[in-house]
Amino acid sequence: MIGVLLRRELALTWGRGGGAALAVGFLACASVMLPLSLGPEPARLARVAGGVAWVVLALASLLSLERMFERDFEDGALDLLCLGPLPLEIVATVKCLAQWMVVGAPLALATPVAAIALGAKPQAAPLLALAAALGGLAFAFLGGAGAALALASRRGGLLIALIVLPLLTPPVIFGGAAIENFQTGLPWITPLAMLAAYALAAAALTPFAMAAACRNALS
Amino acid sequence: MIIGLRIEGLCLARGERRLLSGFSEMVRAGEAVALTGPNGAGKTTLLRAVAGLIRPESGDVRFDGADGAIEAEDARRFGCHLLGHQDGLKSGRSAGEELDFQVRWTGGTAEAAEAAARRLGLTRLLGLPVRALSAGQRRRLALARLAASPRSLWLLDEPLAPLDSTHRALVGELMVEHLGRGGLILAAVHDPLPIGAREVGLAGAA
Numbered sequence: 001m002i003g004v005l006l007r008r009e010l011a012l013t014w015g016r017g018g019g020a021a022l023a024v025g026f027l028a029c030a031s032v033m034l035p036l037s038l039g040p041e042p043a044r045l046a047r048v049a050g051g052v053a054w055v056v057l058a059l060a061s062l063l064s065l066e067r068m069f070e071r072d073f074e075d076g077a078l079d080l081l082c083l084g085p086l087p088l089e090i091v092a093t094v095k096c097l098a099q100w101m102v103v104g105a106p107l108a109l110a111t112p113v114a115a116i117a118l119g120a121k122p123q124a125a126p127l128l129a130l131a132a133a134l135g136g137l138a139f140a141f142l143g144g145a146g147a148a149l150a151l152a153s154r155r156g157g158l159l160i161a162l163i164v165l166p167l168l169t170p171p172v173i174f175g176g177a178a179i180e181n182f183q184t185g186l187p188w189i190t191p192l193a194m195l196a197a198y199a200l201a202a203a204a205l206t207p208f209a210m211a212a213a214c215r216n217a218l219s
Numbered sequence: 220m221i222i223g224l225r226i227e228g229l230c231l232a233r234g235e236r237r238l239l240s241g242f243s244e245m246v247r248a249g250e251a252v253a254l255t256g257p258n259g260a261g262k263t264t265l266l267r268a269v270a271g272l273i274r275p276e277s278g279d280v281r282f283d284g285a286d287g288a289i290e291a292e293d294a295r296r297f298g299c300h301l302l303g304h305q306d307g308l309k310s311g312r313s314a315g316e317e318l319d320f321q322v323r324w325t326g327g328t329a330e331a332a333e334a335a336a337r338r339l340g341l342t343r344l345l346g347l348p349v350r351a352l353s354a355g356q357r358r359r360l361a362l363a364r365l366a367a368s369p370r371s372l373w374l375l376d377e378p379l380a381p382l383d384s385t386h387r388a389l390v391g392e393l394m395v396e397h398l399g400r401g402g403l404i405l406a407a408v409h410d411p412l413p414i415g416a417r418e419v420g421l422a423g424a425a
Contacts, residue, residue: 004323008316015311076305082272083299084324219273 001085002094009098016067020106023060027107030056031114046119050128050179053115057107057132058139058168064103065143065164066150066157068095069210073151073217082218092210096144096203104136120183127182131175131195138171138199141206148210151217170198221298221371222248223283224269224403230276231264238264241278244419248371251394251404253412256421262407263303265421266374269405270301282372294372297326301374306361308349314360315345321361327368335367339389354381366393373397375406379413387413 013019034052035045072078081091111132112125120128146164150156174195181188224246231239238261246252254262267273269280271291282294289298308317318341322332336342339359344352352360358381365373373394379387391413394404398414406412 001324004320008320011312011316012309071309072307074305075307075309076303077307077309079267079270079272079301079303079305080307080321080324083270083295083301085296085326215272218267 002090005084005086005091005094006098009095010102012071013064013098013102016064016071019064019102023063023103024106024110026060026063027053027056027110027114030059031117034118042119046121049115049118049120050124050183051176052118053111053120053128053132054135054172054176054179056114057111057135058172060107061103061136061139062143062161062164062168065099065140065147066160068099068144068147069151069214069217070147070156073214078214078218082215088211088214089207092144092148092207092214093203096140096206096210099144100137100140104133104140108133108136115179120179124179124182127188127192128179131178131192134192134195134199135171135175138195138202139168141199141202142167145206145209145213148213148217151213167202171195174198220284220401221282221289221294221403222285222401224372224405225279225281225283226265226269227279227281229265229268229278229280231261231268231273232276233261233264239421242421243278246372246403246405248401248403249398251398251406251412251414251416253416253418254405254407254421255409255418260421262421263376266301266303266376266405266407270299270374271295272301298370299372299374300325300365300368300370301376302361302365302378303376306357308357308360310348310350312349313345314341314347314349314352314356317349318345318360318363318367321364322367325364325368325370327364331367332363335363338366338393339363339386355383355386358382359386362390362393365397371400371402373402373404373406375404377408378406379408379410 038044082088108129112128115128116122143164146160149163150159153159174191177191178188226244229239229242256262264273268275282289282291318332319329336345341359341363344356394414
């Protein structure tokens with residue numbers, strides 16, 4: 001039954017607001033703009049490459065989050081999801097996982113490319129991809145919680161940004177630190193472990209918030 | 220399998236407005252109940268409360284099975300179809316994909332979905348995107364889910380509104396078959412249902 005739901009969510013996420021292409025395009029645009037605005041000296045670009053990749057990743061993940069529950073809420077599909085065999089908590093988890101697979105995974109693959117293009121060390125690529133994948137997981141679940149809380153409110157997008165941005169700061173800090181430390185030869189395992197812990201905590205806790213927010217929006 | 224629905228002393232409000240107070244009603248297996256009343260009387264709210272989507276201020280909705288009461292949550296998750304104003308169909312996906320998902324999600328099989336589509340004259344429409352369907356065709360697509368996945372309690376909100384007379388008769392047949400299998404129907408209607416149904420009027424409190 002989870003497979004049935006996941007297939008549908010993947011198809012919907014893929015079709016919603018450009019899905020992967022929009023997020024990766026956003027990342028590419030930002031990476032191209034950066035040397036134009038900062039100046040082309042490789043030393044300066046290499047210094048900020050990892051951090052910028054992270055900020056762009058966070059913002060690109062936010063792009064497609066707004067409609068995560070809203071469509072289903074507006075067209076009545078959320079009623080159907082509530083009356084299905086799986087609890088709403090699982091439904092919310094599957095939605096976030098679909099978001100991660102469609103938007104987070106391509107971004108995780110594109111992030112090292114963008115960072116290396118800006119001058120990050122090529123040896124950092126696996127770490128960049130891993131950190132981006134973990135960060136994307138945290139962003140998907142936190143963003144889902146924001147999207148569910150903003151249901152049934154006008155200007156939900158603004159509200160989502162307001163709710164989610166403070167929650168996005170820890171993964172950006174941990175992820176940025178892991179890459180920074182790796183590049184400067186400092187221990188990078190600890191920030192990466194913190195990032196993983198944060199992502200897993202988000203995946204474990206936010207489904208309850210999302211389900212409660214959806215029930216509240218319906219009633 | 221639900222064989223009885225008992226609504227006991229239900230009080231419902233939307234915003235500041237009290238819609239129902241102390242409403243009690245029973246629906247037994249093989250019985251159809253038609254809720255009537257003016258716009259805003261609370262028919263839709265009552266259906267959604269039975270489906271567990273709206274929390275009542277007080278009162279209870281109970282479901283009876285063959286051997287005693289069923290947990291409300293289980294009854295709703297496995298024994299309940301709700302067909303609302305909105306059919307939950309995604310306009311960008313094809314009718315066939317949406318029907319397949321809705322039927323499997325509510326516990327039916329792909330074969331049953333196909334048979335229901337044939338029955339409701341939808342077979343040729345299944346390849347089209349949902350946004351290309353008319354209101355009546357969309358409603359038939361949503362009704363196909365009811366026909367295809369076996370759940371005993373049907374909660375219907377104006378199920379016939381967008382349908383033409385031929386298809387109203389056809390849906391009437393589906394309802395009679397459902398009642399014959401021991402199903403229950405609770406429907407909010409303005410036009411009478413094409414089957415023998417007990418009418419319950421909601422007055423619409425001030």
